[in-house]
Amino acid sequence: MTHADSEFLQRDRSIHPPAFTPDYKTSVLRSPRRAMLSLQSSLSEVTGPTFGHSELGPLDNDLILNYAREGEPIGERIFVHGHVRDENGRGIPHTLVEFWQANAGGRYRHRNDRYLAPIDPNFGGCGRTITDENGFYYFRTIKPGPYPWRNFLNSWRPAHIHFSVFGTGFAQRLITQMYFEGDPLIWRDPMVLGIPDRSAAERLIAPLDLGAAVPLDMLAYKFDIVLRGRQQTLFENKLQGN
């Protein structure tokens, strides 16, 4: 038996926003109120979809070029990089990482986004990549702008990039958001403040990483992602069929 087959550690829900966070108003009617039913890992949870490089295009991780039409998008050019690891500290290789964001003006290329900031004709705002054998990923993009949203009358989201990650088992599935060091809107944001543990929320803030910046070209931010870990004991947690 290998680590990759063993059961997941119980998710520590104290570091996640609970379902019901009344200051994020949409959560009020969309939050389950019953206690969730805890399940030990079965094959249905330790397995999950796998993805191959052949499914991605060469520009999928380059948001500066992947929707460029008559020129390049407007805004601060940045390089975002990091590792996807599990709680045991192991890099998660060959896993799909997807990201989406507003343009430099804070507007999404989405039929439901009616913010008055303009669509950038050269910016799609989404991309994806697969981690390398060490769990490393990177992509190029334009720094997204903050945008207003209907929550309180004067609610503004801090600049952020949405991330979706898989890991090796479906129980590791995670969607989250990356924020940018120094943004004064972060600690006013009901989504960030919905995280009960301040140090956990801080792990969503990517530091400026000058060492990885490309001189005369683009700044860099480092964003490491940690997915759930697995039991380390070598007995009791063996699954049927292994």
Add this chain to the structure above:
Amino acid sequence: MVQPLPVRLQETPSQTAGPYVHIGLIPHQAGFDIFETNFSNVLTGPDTRGERIRIEGRVFDGAGSLVRDAFIEIWQANAAGRYNHPADRQEGKPLDEGFRGWGRTGSDFETGLWHFETVKPGPVDGRKGHRPMAPHINLWIAARGINIGLQTRLYFADETEANADDPVLNLVERGPLRDSLLAKREERDGKAVYVFDIHLQGPHETVFFDV
């Protein structure tokens, strides 16, 4: 004092997928085309083995209103009951190369309806010392207003015998709670359709799992 335990990393906190989840994960629904290959709600190919089924449903909030911007992924075993993943080494169950067992989609912005084209999965071995799991499909739901993805399972209402022995269903109180996990079969134009509505909150709240 005692010896310190090794420090483990902590999971990255979840954040809502937000109203524009489509742009990142199903860009066609956001209204544009950007990738050469798109992931979709069609899990079957011409060579996929098994009974073709459609599963569909809608998502409701605590006021009974349709959630028209939900994002749903499914993960399932093939018709023989085997997952297309290296950790599945069940004996005697063939892999189906033409079947990944995973798909994603969004609720329709108008009707709120979501659907997948797939095959009916076979039963999967349960945990060691437990009975086999009845055929089921794992669902994961994200949306604006959902702070952390919700996990549930779709079981097939017509699998009465297998369901009665299922180690997970048997943890759920018989009655409306257990029924919230059962998709009902309909025949439509000679094709099997399983209907599975999800209630995020309220008297019909779906059973969600902390897996």
